[in-house]
Amino acid sequence: MQATHKSSRILQPVRPWFIVFSLFLALLLNMLPTRQWLFMPDWVLLTLCFWHVREWRKVGMGWAFTLGLAMDVADGAALGQHALAYVLAAYGAMTLSRRMLWFPLSLQALHVLPLMLLAQAIQLLIRSMAGGDFPGWGQFIAPLIATLLWGPLSLLLLLPQYQPVERDENRPI
């Protein structure tokens, strides 16, 4: 489970409060008034995908659904719009997680791209059914930027789990 590509360092177990804290921060980031910039990535979606890849035993799809409902209300979107997109992306991340963790971060990001595009496309589909404006093709830049952010975000979110490097002659790992 913890086999990362680069090192055989064993990570500390994740602290549950850190998962909650990071998702909370992502929610706050999403609520910043950044609507004018279509290229802003969906922070909640990205963080959810990260935790679903890393800790799919701890972070279930219910989290994705609940956070999706919160985003729906915050955005004034149709109820269920974000929830559906997040749940599908979360399922995809869970299914991919066993495969993804064997790759380096750059290739992991390539796995994330279709998930982000899928979530964006679902939201576009639902809103065009409901008769919303078409916000322009700029919205498909957001998944690309989210993909680029996968690497830095992974390193940042794994930071509390890294162990101090201590050489012990008796335990060489």
Add this chain to the structure above:
Amino acid sequence: MAALDHAPPPFFKRGPAPLALLSFYVAFAVALFVLDLRFHALDALRQAISLGVDPLQRLAQAPLRMLAEGSEYFVALETLENENRALKAAQLEAAPDLLRLAQLEAENERLRRLLDLQARDKAVGRAARILYTARDPFSRRVYLDKGQQQNLVPGQPVIDEKGIVGQVTRVFPFSAEVTLITDKQQAVPVQILRTGQRSVVFGLGNGQVELKYIPANADVQVGDLLVTSGLDGIYLPGFPVAQVAHVERDSAYAFARIVATPTAAVEHHGVVMVLDPHPPQAPHPEPLPEKSGQKTKSAASTRKH
């Protein structure tokens, strides 16, 4: 074979299979948005969730608000003086009209009474501040800092100092959602001030509105002011809505394509006025005469608002 049917005891508790969970959540989400979009039946749920989300949103907006207000505090004296001078000039310019407004209103009321017309409604409202813009790129909406606690109801018109901004569409306990007139799903009945021709403007979604269903040969010019006609019973008549910016007459189409720019600062943050709702009027002004005298009396009194 029977022995194989027994599943081994689970080593790790895992709950339902992921696929089963996924189908459950997908079905739930689809049910939610069908209920929300088709039947508008989930307002209570939305209000309940907003109780949790609203403080978060205010928290997220707080640093920016502080930054904006802080920069206002350190604005140069010269800028303030200039602004003050401009405001005084504008006030002086408006004085001839404003000073006689009370007299004109009184005269208007007297004339209307003489002509036996319905009294003109007075616009009363309360100020509210725009808290934040919805992050949803698919629609044009803003949120106000007043809500159910201040007795706002859906349907109230929202104006600023230059014209109509939009309409309250959803009300939460401590905030209210305003759909701007530039939203694609928003329509305002208007009339052209110069000619009195009535029509409806629809939002285009790009910050402008479109005047629809005007025949290609109609008298519409660039610069014409569109004011509310008051036909819908929601917007009081006479509020400026938009100014015609572009008229395109194509003989291939029956209607002209007329694009107008809102007069109000629709897509900017600031302070707005939420007008009190007035009760909708009966679509047919003359109901059939009823048998009992009391009933007609009460019907007449309800119409006379």
